[in-house]
Amino acid sequence: MSAALLGSPRLRRGDLSRPPVRIVHLGLGAFHRAHQAWYTARAADASEWGIAAFTGRGPETARVLAEQDGVYTLVERGAAHDRFEIIGSIVETRDASETTALRRLVSDPAVTVVTLTVTEKGYRLGPDGTLDPGDADVRADIATLQAASRGGGVPDGALRTMPARLFWALDGRFALRDDAIIAVVSCDNLPGNGAAARAAIEGVATVVHGSVPAWLDAGVDWIETSIDRITPRTTTRDLAIVEENCRYVDRSPVVTEPFSSWILSGEFRAARPSWETAGAEFVEELAPFESRKLWMLNGAHSLLAYAGILRGHDTVAGAMADPICASMVNDLWDLDESILRTFDAELAVDEYRAALVARFENPAIVHQLRQIAADGSVKLRVRIADPILRARAAGGAGDAGLRVIAAWIRFVRDELARGHAIDDVAADELARRAASEDPIAALLGMIASELADDPHSLARVRAQVGEGVAIG
Ligand SMILES: NC(=O)c1ccc[n+]([C@@H]2O[C@H](COP(=O)([O-])OP(=O)(O)OC[C@H]3O[C@@H](n4cnc5c(N)ncnc54)[C@H](O)[C@@H]3O)[C@@H](O)[C@H]2O)c1
Ligand SMILES: O=P(O)(O)OC[C@@H](O)[C@@H](O)[C@H](O)[C@H](O)CO
Structure with missing residues (x-):
């Protein structure tokens, strides 16, 4: 029976408790x-920790979830069957534009944790890891905040970026009490x-105040995390599956x-949920786990995205079933492993690798390659260039990683040749470089200038882009 015909009631909080907002x-x-809200809901002290969640760009998710009192269904999709769980840790949902509410909530001493999932590009950092001064939205936000510091206000909707919104909220908190420690x-x-x-x-x-405010380190614990749970975009079919199985209408389930x-590192001087009771791990040094x-x-996801799309696939599982893509993934993992084995940490790389194969091959998880392919200019630096550069520094070739960059360059050029818009925060710059005199060197330099300056890396990428056979 079609879900639309079931006439089920809308999902609501009902008897599910409503914890106070502290995150x-x-x-x-x-x-x-699928991740932080789920860990929070499963923690032993879940009844003490409610989340007020803001969207990043548009109001839709906040609006739909508000109609359900923040409650939604988590569909845990194994290869053989689905498991359904109602999650109630989100108790308030708001649009990103509501910075007055954001500042008020972050200023509440009961709130001691801020979590972020705003995408890589949402941090607005340049290649040197500092705030990108060339970003027009950042410049506009700084002008708004400077005007506010001269006595004006910040009306809802005026701030466009996460750094400005979070600064505005934290600045409000520490203006009230300079000892109100909070973790980000x-x-x-x-x-x-x-x-x-x-x-x-x-x-x-630094720009708004003219100096680094004391609260930046005295008041805020900046926590590092490695986060892992493959969560594709929800489809309309998923909404129907939830209604068919749960007999209620959830307009915003997550699969x-x-x-x-969830591996975390850093000191929480203020209170936090006992996430470890829900399976989170706390470690001294995060970097090895994060690199793994x-x-x-x-890295393998990006490889599958570019090589997979070039070879006519749509999903991760589809690309993994292609022996050429699977063999490229194996080669990349050999490269990663050669470096990870030199780290002083128990990384259980063999087990991690075997688990990844099963996760990628899960036919029930329909993870669209085009979702992963977005923003390659930001993502490849981190996922692919880093291990290549380490391999090169240790005397290795790094060719399995260079092949991923070659696949990305072919993908970018193919898309442009077909007249498609590239889904990348630096789409204009990509198009400019792709039309330059030496597009391969120019595009490789966008991922890592060190690789464009390295004769071996540049020659390999040129050859791999030219070969084409292996990746398309
Ligand atoms: N989906 C996964 O499997 C997964 C797993 C691990 C980590 N992550 C991290 O979480 C992020 C979000 O993934 P998702 O699956 O929730 O994506 P999503 O598209 O469902 O949600 C992204 C959120 O970020 C906001 N956002 C997008 N661009 C922004 C910008 N420029 N500034 C501020 N906010 C912005 C959106 O409005 C939305 O609230 C990823 O980019 C990644 O860093 C995702
Ligand atoms: O979320 P992104 O865009 O950074 O990357 C796409 C995927 O590689 C990613 O979402 C993975 O599914 C996730 O990191 C698994 O934990």
Whole structure:
């Protein structure tokens, strides 16, 4: 029976408890709801920790979830069957434009945690890891904040970027009490994501205040995390599956895989949920775990996205079933592994690798390659260039990684040749470089200038782009 014919009631909070707001989240997308909100809901002290979540760009998710009192269904999709769970940790949902409410909530002393999933590009950092002064939205936000510091206000909708919004909210908190410690927990796929969040806020604060405010480190704990749970975009078919199985209408369910991991590092001087009771791990040094995840999972995802699309595939599972793509993934993992094995940490690379194969091959998770392919100019630096550069420094060739960059260059050029718009935060710059005298060197330099300056890397990428056979 079609879901539309079932006439089921709308999902509501009902008897599910409503914990008080003590966490503010920025970036109310699918991943936050599959991951941090799920860990918070399963923690032993879940009844004490409610989340007020803000979208990043548009009001739709906040509006739809508000109609359901913030409650939604988490569909855990294994290869053989779905498991349905109602999550109630989000108790308030708001649009990104509501910065007055954001500042009020972050200023509440009961709130001691801010989490972030605003995408890699949402940090507005340049290649040197500091706030990008060339970003027009950043410049506009700084002008708004400077006007506010001269006595004006910041009307809702005036701030466009996460760094400015979070700065404005934290500045409000510390204007009231300078000892109100809070933790900012970045959950985006960036290496050193806590430091990245700090750099973004520092960049805004330094211009607006003329100096680094004391609260930046005295008041804020910048937590590093490695976050892992494959969460594709929800489809209309998923809404129907939820209604058919749960007999209620949920207009905003989230579908995710059974696997989940959250590794955190850093001191929380103020209170936080006991996420460890829900399976989160706390470690002294995060970097090795983060490299394992970003290089092996996200790096292979990007490989499958570009090589897979070039070879006519749509999804991760579809591309993994292609022996050429699967063999490229294996080669990339050999490269990653050769570096990870030199790290002083128990990384269980063999087990991680075997688990990744099963996760990527899960036929029930329909993860669109085009979703992963977006913003390659930002993502490849982290996922692919980093292991190549380390391999080159250790005397290796790094060819398996260079092949991924070659696939990306072919993808970009193919898309442009077909007249398609490239889904990338630097789409204009990509088009400019692709039309330059030496497009391969220019595009490679966008991922890492060191690779464009390295004769071996440039020659390999030229050859691999030219070969074409292996990737398309
Ligand atoms: N989906 C996953 O499997 C997964 C897994 C691990 C980590 N992550 C991290 O979470 C991020 C979000 O993933 P998702 O699946 O929730 O995506 P999504 O598209 O469902 O949600 C993204 C959220 O970020 C906001 N956003 C987008 N661009 C922004 C910008 N420029 N500035 C501020 N906010 C912006 C959106 O409005 C939305 O709230 C990823 O980019 C990644 O860093 C995702
Ligand atoms: O979310 P992005 O865009 O950074 O990357 C796309 C995928 O590689 C990513 O979402 C993975 O599914 C995720 O990181 C798994 O934990």
